[in-house]
Amino acid sequence: MTKVAFYTFGCRLNQAETAIMQQGFASQRYRVVDYRDKPDVVVVNTCTVTENGDADTRRLVNRLRRINPEVKIALVGCQAQVQKEQLLSLPNVHWVVGNARKMEIEHILSRENETPQLITPTIGRESFTIPFTGFDERHKRANLKIQDGCDFFCSFCEIPYARGRARSREFEDILKEARELSAAGHHELVLTGINIGTYGYKDVTLVDVISALEKLPDLWRIRISSIEPTTIAGEIVERMAQKSKLCRYLHIPLQSGSDAVLRAMNRNYTAAEFDEFIRTAARSVPEICLGTDVIVGFPGETEADFEETYRLLLDLPLAYFHVFSYSAREHARTARMPEREPIPREIISERSKRLRELSLRKRQVYYRKFLGKTERVLFEQQKDGSWNGLTDTYIRVKVASDADLSNRLLPVALEGIDGQAMLGRLAD
Numbered sequence: 001m002t003k004v005a006f007y008t009f010g011c012r013l014n015q016a017e018t019a020i021m022q023q024g025f026a027s028q029r030y031r032v033v034d035y036r037d038k039p040d041v042v043v044v045n046t047c048t049v050t051e052n053g054d055a056d057t058r059r060l061v062n063r064l065r066r067i068n069p070e071v072k073i074a075l076v077g078c079q080a081q082v083q084k085e086q087l088l089s090l091p092n093v094h095w096v097v098g099n100a101r102k103m104e105i106e107h108i109l110s111r112e113n114e115t116p117q118l119i120t121p122t123i124g125r126e127s128f129t130i131p132f133t134g135f136d137e138r139h140k141r142a143n144l145k146i147q148d149g150c151d152f153f154c155s156f157c158e159i160p161y162a163r164g165r166a167r168s169r170e171f172e173d174i175l176k177e178a179r180e181l182s183a184a185g186h187h188e189l190v191l192t193g194i195n196i197g198t199y200g201y202k203d204v205t206l207v208d209v210i211s212a213l214e215k216l217p218d219l220w221r222i223r224i225s226s227i228e229p230t231t232i233a234g235e236i237v238e239r240m241a242q243k244s245k246l247c248r249y250l251h252i253p254l255q256s257g258s259d260a261v262l263r264a265m266n267r268n269y270t271a272a273e274f275d276e277f278i279r280t281a282a283r284s285v286p287e288i289c290l291g292t293d294v295i296v297g298f299p300g301e302t303e304a305d306f307e308e309t310y311r312l313l314l315d316l317p318l319a320y321f322h323v324f325s326y327s328a329r330e331h332a333r334t335a336r337m338p339e340r341e342p343i344p345r346e347i348i349s350e351r352s353k354r355l356r357e358l359s360l361r362k363r364q365v366y367y368r369k370f371l372g373k374t375e376r377v378l379f380e381q382q383k384d385g386s387w388n389g390l391t392d393t394y395i396r397v398k399v400a401s402d403a404d405l406s407n408r409l410l411p412v413a414l415e416g417i418d419g420q421a422m423l424g425r426l427a428d
Contacts, residue, residue, distance in 0.1 A: 001028070004109075005035035009056055010047025012192045012225050014077060016143035017102070018045045019134035021076075024106035038068045043105055046079035046087075048162055050327035054079060061090050074109060076102040078162035082331055084120045099123055099148075099163055103131060123149070123164030127201055129173040133180040140380045140407045141223075141390075142186035146174050146209060147193030152228070154255075155266045156298060158331035163194050168201040171209070178213055185407060188221035188247075188378055188390075189213065196224065197231025207235045214245045220409055221378065221392060223247040226293070229254075229277055230269055240285045247392040248285050252278070253293040254321075257312030258305035261298055264340065266333070271312055282317040287369065289319045289393040294355060297326040297348035299340035306351050313358060319366035319394075323355045367422055370395065370414045374427045377412045379405035388421065396421040 004025055008018040021043065025032055033039050042064050047053040057079055064071050074095035075087045081098035088096045097105060098120030108119065128148070136142050149164040150157075178189060191209070193199065199206040213222050222245050224236070229252050239246045256262050257271045278290055294309060313321060325348050328334065370393075377397045379389035386398040387405040397412055398421050399405065416423035 001031045002041060003033045003037065003039040004030050004041045004043065005033050005037070005039035006043050006045070007035050007060060008045045009053055009060075010045070010049065010078070012143050012190060013145060013148075013194060014045045014047060016134055016145045016192050017077070018043075019136045019143070020130055020132050020145075021045070021103060021105055023132035023135065024103075029110070030106075035064065036067060039071060040068075041072050041074065041109060043074045043076060043109075045102075046075055046077045048079040048082055048158065048329070050324065051329075052327070054083070057087070058090065061092065065092050074105060076105060078159070081120055081123075081162045082158060084118055088116055088118050096120065125149075125165050125167050127168050127170050129170050130177065133177045133184075135181065135184055136186070140186065140378065141188040141190055142181045143192045143225075144174065144178055144181065144189045145169065145192050146206075147196045147199045150195040151198070152195065152268070153266060153333065155264060155333040155337065156255075156295060156326065156329070158329040159194060161331040166195055166198050168199050171201045171204045171212075174209060175212055178216060178219065182216050182218035187219060187407065187409065188223060189219060190223045190225050192225045195228055195231065197227045197233075205233070207233055207239070210236070210239065210246055219245065221245055221247055223249060223392075223394075224251075226251045226253060228252070229274055232277070237281050237284050240288065247394070248288045249291075249392065249394045250281060250288065251291040251293075254309075254312075255293060255295045256298065256301070256305070257294075257309035258301070259308075261301055261305050261309075264300060264337075265295075265298060271308065275312065275316060278316050278318065287393055289366070289395070290317060291319055291394070292321045293324060294321050295324050295326050296352045296355065297343040299326070299334055299337065299342050301326075301343055310354065310358070313355065313362075318362055320363045321355065321359045323352050323359065325349075325352055363420070364417065367395065367417050370422065371416070372414070374411050374413050376409055377424070378409045379407065381406065397424050398422070399424050399426060401426060 008014050072094040073092050076097040080096045084096050095117045100121050100123045101119050146169050149166045150160050151166045240248050259270050375391040377389045379387050388398045411427040412424035413427045414422050414424045
C-alpha cells in the first residue's frame with residue numbers, strides 16, 4: 001500500500017477541502033498516515049494570502065525531504081494556482097494542481113507518470129458539488145464548504161486569481177453532506193467559503209441554508225465563519241437573537257479604520273458604516289462575540305490613518321481581532337499602485353504590537369462579562385488534565401473532570417480567566 005499524508009496551510013476552507021480530499025484515498029491502494037511517518041506521497045494544500053505562506057511551503061518541502069528523501073510531493077490549491085512554475089521547480093515536487101482540479105487528486109496521483117505534472121486550468125463560474133463528505137476524525141466540529149471564489153477584488157488580495165470568481169455549492173449537496181456529518185457525530189458545523197455572505201444557488205440564500213440546517217435533528221450548532229460586512233443579511237442577526245441553533249458569533253473583517261485606506265483597499269464601506277453595524281449587532285444579540293481582521297502597513301498608510309484604526313477598534317464592542325502585516329502579492333492590484341509608498345517593516349511591527357496588545361485587553365474585558373454565569377460548552381478534547389471546548393460565543397473553556405466529556409454539550413459555571421481561555425466547573 002502507498003502511504004499518503006496530508007498537510008494543510010491557511011484558512012478553514014482549506015481545512016474543509018483537505019478533509020474531503022482525504023476521503024478519496026479511503027481504499028485498499030492507500031494508507032493515510034501522519035506526514036512524519038515517512039509517507040511515500042504528501043499532499044500539501046497550500047495558501048497564498050501572505051508571503052509567509054509562500055515561505056512556509058518551501059520550508060515544508062525541505063522538511064519532508066529530510067523525513068524521506070524519496071518522497072513525492074503534490075502541491076495543490078491557491079499557491080499552486082498562481083505560482084505554478086515556481087512550485088514545480090522545487091525538489092521532490094511531482095504534482096502542482098490548482099483549485100479547479102484538486103478534488104481529483106486521488107485520480108491524478110493514481111495515473112502512472114514519471115514526468116512532473118502541472119495541472120492548473122482556468123476556474124469556471126458554475127455552481128458545484130463535492131464528491132465526498134469531509135469527515136474529520138481529529139475534530140468534533142466540522143467545516144462545511146458552501147461557497148468558493150470572490151468578485152470583490154480588494155486591492156491587497158489575490159484570492160480572486162487563486163480561487164476564481166464567486167460561485168455557490170448546490171443546495172441539496174450541502175444538505176447531503178450536513179446530514180452525513182451530523183449523523184456521524186459532528187454536532188457543530190462551521191459554514192465556510194471565501195465570501196459566504198454572497199451565497200446564492202438559484203433562489204436559495206445563506207439564510208435559507210441556515211434555516212434548512214436548523215431542521216437537522218443531530219445538529220446542535222451552526223457557526224458562520226468569516227463574513228464580509230457588506231454581505232450580512234439582517235435576518236442573520238435576528239436569528240441569533242432568537243436563541244436558535246445559530247451561534248452568537250460573527251467574525252467580520254474591518255481591515256482598516258481609515259476611510260482613505262478603505263477606499264484604496266476597494267472595501268466599499270466606510271468606518272462609520274462598519275461602526276454602526278457592529279453596535280447594532282451588539283445591541284440586538286446579548287453577549288454576541290464579535291471579532292475582526294485588520295491589516296497593518298497597507299501602502300501609504302499614514303500615522304493618522306493608523307490612529308483612526310486604533311481608536312475605532314478601541315471604541316467598538318469587539319471581543320478580539322486578528323492582526324496581519326500587509327504582504328505584497330504579485331497578482332493583487334496594489335502591485336499596480338506604485339504611487340502608494342511602502343511602509344517600513346519596523347513601523348509595521350510597532351503598530352501591529354499595539355493592536356495585538358489592545359486585542360488581548362479587549363478579550364479580557366469580554367470574558368469578564370461571563371464570570372459567574374453558566375454557559376453551554378461543546379467539549380472537544382482532553383489536554384493537560386482538563387477538558388476543553390467552546391461556548392456558542394466562541395469562548396474556549398477548560399474544565400477539570402474525571403468523566404469522559406468528549407463531544408458532549410453541557411452547562412458550565414464560568415469561574416475564572418486563564419489567558420486565552422476561561423475556567424469553569426460542570427453546573428449542577
